[in-house]
């Protein structure tokens with residue numbers, strides 16, 4: 200079986216058994232961007248609580264968050280953990296949008312892919328996973344998001360070596376799958392589901408997992 204066939208087989212098995220995941224869970228591109236920063240090193244339930252805090256007081260917009268002192272922002276996002284650090288990272292992202300795009304979110308989202316990714320990676324606190332999540336889920340660009348689950352599942356199924364890094368894994372997907380943001384979206388979401396429910400760090404539940412036998 201070629202690499203492309205293996206990646207396709209994994210996708211088909213997950214999709215057939217688990218169905219569409221309707222990711223990313225966010226009502227607007229801005230909410231997706233905030234969620235992408237807040238989800239670093241925590242689970243989605245905690246992110247939802249932080250986002251609900253911001254929504255509850257009408258602060259989930261570029262204008263409102265930009266006007267909020269970072270210390271106060273940290274209090275609202277406390278449920279997401281590392282709240283002082285994440286408030287600083289959100290502040291850095293908002294500052295970039297306000298300075299480089301004059302606060303025009305659409306102009307920010309409409310940038311050509313390569314300079315867009317470079318700009319995101321140049322923002323302090325925005326790493327490849329967060330940058331690519333914003334590109335794929337907020338800006339609908341065809342770029343594959345790699346996370347811990349992706350690495351664990353692919354290495355356990357011997358599609359990649361244990362020491363593969365972010366870029367190698369990303370290239371593997373993008374070199375062997377159609378360049379399709381919807382496919383990348385669904386594939387990543389399905390990997391997150393399998394990784395969080397079945398393919399846990401210790402004691403993977405292979406007997407119940409959709410990928411058993413692959």
Ligand code: SF4
Nearest residue numbers: 398403405408410411
């Ligand atoms: S739980 Fe088992 S079958 Fe499922 S992805 Fe992990 S290693 Fe594969």
